[in-house]
Each structure stands twice: as structure tokens, then as C-alpha cells.
Amino acid sequence: KAGVTQTPRYLIKTRGQQVTLSCSPISGHRSVSWYQQTPGQGLQFLFEYFSETQRNKGNFPGRFSGRQFSNSRSEMNVSTLELGDSALYLCASTSLAGAYNEQFFGPGTRLTVL
Amino acid sequence: SQKIEQNSEALNIQEGKTATLTCNYTNYSPAYLQWYRQDPGRGPVFLLLIRENEKEKRKERLKVTFDTTLKQSLFHITASQPADSATYLCALDHNGNKLVFGAGTILRVKS
Numbered sequence: 303k304a305g306v307t308q309t310p311r312y313l314i315k316t317r318g319q320q321v322t323l324s325c326s327p328i329s330g331h332r333s334v335s336w337y338q339q340t341p342g343q344g345l346q347f348l349f350e351y352f353s354e355t356q357r358n359k360g361n362f363p364g365r366f367s368g369r370q371f372s373n374s375r376s377e378m379n380v381s382t383l384e385l386g387d388s389a390l391y392l393c394a395s396t397s398l399a400g401a402y403n404e405q406f407f408g409p410g411t412r413l414t415v416l
Numbered sequence: 417s418q419k420i421e422q423n424s425e426a427l428n429i430q431e432g433k434t435a436t437l438t439c440n441y442t443n444y445s446p447a448y449l450q451w452y453r454q455d456p457g458r459g460p461v462f463l464l465l466i467r468e469n470e471k472e473k474r475k476e477r478l479k480v481t482f483d484t485t486l487k488q489s490l491f492h493i494t495a496s497q498p499a500d501s502a503t504y505l506c507a508l509d510h511n512g513n514k515l516v517f518g519a520g521t522i523l524r525v526k527s
Contacts, residue, residue: 335514337517344520345507347514347516350513350514358514400509400512402509404462404465405450405460405515407452407459407460407461408459409457410459
């Protein structure tokens with residue numbers, strides 16, 4: 303089985319712009335979670351989607367949003383980018399919803415905001 | 417406040433020795449605790465999951481313990497090898513809805 307794929311792998315944006323990141327889960331996995339990883343804050347949960355519905359959300363401002371399509375692929379969007387949004391954005395898929403299952407992570411998208 | 421604490425300092429050990437990594441948590445009541453390995457520039461990779469009613473879990477050279485009284489998990493790598501050098505993350509479920517990760521411990525195994 304192919305693993306979780308994320309595109310693009312690297313992205314450079316300027317403050318005020320918006321960005322859309324994409325995640326394709328492992329075939330058959332219906333849950334996709336997004337995380338932000340920074341040196342200072344570590345890995346922080348953004349949100350989880352299961353069967354096209356957002357199940358859970360972390361403590362991030364409304365500038366961070368996401369969606370999931372019927373084929374389980376997911377996108378996350380960050381609007382009005384700030385310097386502090388520079389981070390590695392990781393998505394992870396599981397076959398079932400919730401935090402009781404091992405997460406299969408993608409390689410991440412490295413976002414740099416200038 | 418809720419916290420997950422892992423060894424903040426990097427752990428340097430000699431090849432062949434046992435590495436022991438610590439994960440302590442405060443004000444969480446996890447039903448599950450997971451350990452992941454992360455190499456630079458890559459996403460975390462799942463290693464082990466242990467349930468609250470399990471004291472110990474093993475997988476090859478890996479062993480994890482979970483003490484809900486002490487609110488602590490220990491992760492052991494026996495007969496460590498330079499290839500085990502990586503950052504190790506513990507994660508616990510928060511009300512079953514999301515995984516909360518510790519900051520990770522850098523392990524360096526020297527030959």
C-alpha cells in the first residue's frame with residue numbers, strides 16, 4: 303500500500319497570503335488529522351476529518367481551516383499568513399476515527415512565511 | 417494545567433546499551449499512550465501503543481511501560497544501535513478525541 307502523501311513538500315509564502323496544503327491518506331483510511339510542528343511548540347493537533355466531517359479541532363485561530371473530500375483526500379487552508387505560521391505541517395491517516403489508533407504520518411509540508 | 421514532559425536534554429548512550437526514555441503527564445487521564453519515532457525532515461513513525469490496563473508491551477528490542485498511578489510511561493530500547501538515533505515522541509489520547517504529543521527526546525547512540 304502506498305503511504306500518506308502530502309503536496310507540496312516545500313512552500314514559501316509572504317505575510318498576508320493564503321496557502322492550501324493537500325494530503326492523500328492511505329487507501330481505505332477514512333480519518334485524516336492535521337498537525338503543526340514547530341521547534342518551540344512541538345507537534346500540535348489542528349483538526350481531524352472523518353467521512354468528510356470535522357470531528358475534532360485544536361486550539362488554532364479560524365484562519366486555519368480544512369476539508370475532506372469523498373475520496374478521503376484532505377486539504378487544509380491557512381489564510382492571512384503570519385510569520386509564526388512557518389512550520390512543518392503534517393497529516394496523518396487512520397482507518398478509524400479518534401485517538402485510539404496508530405497514526406500513519408505523511409512526510410509533511412514545510413511552509414516558510416517571509 | 418495539562419502537561420506532557422519528556423527528557424528535555426538529549427540522551428547520549430553507547431552502542432549496545434539500553435536507552436530509557438521517560439514520558440510524564442499531568443492532568444490527563446489517557447486510555448492509550450503511543451510512542452513514535454521521528455527522523456529529521458520526516459513524519460513520525462508509529463512504534464508502540466499501550467492501553468491503560470496494560471503494564472508493559474514489547475516489540476522486538478522495544479519495551480514500553482505505562483504506570484497510571486505515577487502518570488508515567490517508560491520507553492526502552494535494548495541493545496541500542498546507531499540506527500536508533502532519532503527523536504522519540506510520546507503521545508496520549510485526550511478524551512479519545514485527539515492525540516497530544518510530548519516535545520520529544522533526542523536519542524544519540526554512539527558506536
